[in-house]
Amino acid sequence: MFVVPGSFVPMKRQSSFKGASAYGTLFLVPTPIGNLGDMTFRAVETLKNVDLIAAEDTRTTGLLLKHFAIETRQTALHEHNWLEKIPKLLATLKSGKSIAQVSDAGMPSISDPGHELVLAALDAEISVVSLPGASAGITALIASGLASQPFTFHGFLPRKKNQQRLFLEQHAASTETQIFYESPLRLVATLANLLEIYGEREIVIARELTKIYEEYLRGTPSELLSALTETPVRGECVLMVSGQSVPPLTEFTDTPLEAVHALIEAGTKPNDAIKQIAKARDLNRQALYTDFHNWTHKEKK
Helix, strand or coil: CCCCCCCCCCCCCCCCCCCCCCCCCEEECCECCCCHHHCCHHHHHHHHHCCEEEECCHHHHHHHHHHCCCCCCEEECCCCCHHHHHHHHHHHHHCCCCEEEECCCECCCCCCCCHHHHHHHHHCCCCEEECCCCCHHHHHHHHHCCCCCCEEEEEECCCCHHHHHHHHHHHCCCCCEEEEEECCCCHHHHHHHHHHHHCCCCEEEEECCCCCCCEEEEECHHHHHHHHHHCCCCCCEEEEECCCCCCCHHHCCCCHHHHHHHHHHCCCCHHHHHHHHHHHCCCCHHHHHHHHHHHHHHHHC
16 A cells, blocks of 8 residues: 555654665656756766666656666656556565656656655655756746746646636736746647736746757737747747736835735735735734734634
8 A cells, every 4th residue: 555645644754865774765866858968977876876767758768868878777657557556666665676766857746757656655664865956947937037936836737728717817816926837839828818817917938948949038928929929939838927016015005904904905825915014114024913813803803
């Protein structure tokens, strides 16, 4: 038996390298998102030294292994076979052998398979060690020019129009930079939905990251729609949307509590609203939180 996604895992402490158990280790190994030069020395050595590589697509990973002269045996682990494959991988780990898990590009589990094996290994008290490496969302964000914090990573948007619209409506009021992955085939339709639901705000599209045709497109939804309708893009895209702008404090009522309430009405989470107002007005955050709690409690009576 093993833990399934969504299950609760009780408190445990894992030492990744000291006091190792008789079990093997599950290594989560990032692979380049385009440029093979981004493969780290540690990632190459790990793939060479483990007993088995669990790959999303053995053909894709096989090209990477060939390039770095890595001869470690592979096995496929993807969204269609993880349920039957994980018990076998756990048995391998429990026998003292180590496994490296990789996706086709970037970090395992980030919009790719991997999470289920991690949960199962943790439940079996098998050490899970993550290696740092390439991630398309973060790579694009820091060069986008949009606010790099706070941000929310959503992964791929729903494909069906109605589901996508509902998702966007639920997140339109967020003041954080939002990061999405999107197919170039659906990009124009997604921009049309963003224009209708989010309105005109700054958007950055990054495509072909780390490759020779790497490109950033910056503009409003209407500007990008016009450009992409005339000249469609190719390659997987990272779509980044600026957060909803917060009205200037001068537009709020003078009292801090009403300013907090106005931010919450605009879609900001209560704790974040308290932090913003306390910082902007040089107030004690904890005192403002207490006043807000007492005020809302009084309002409910």
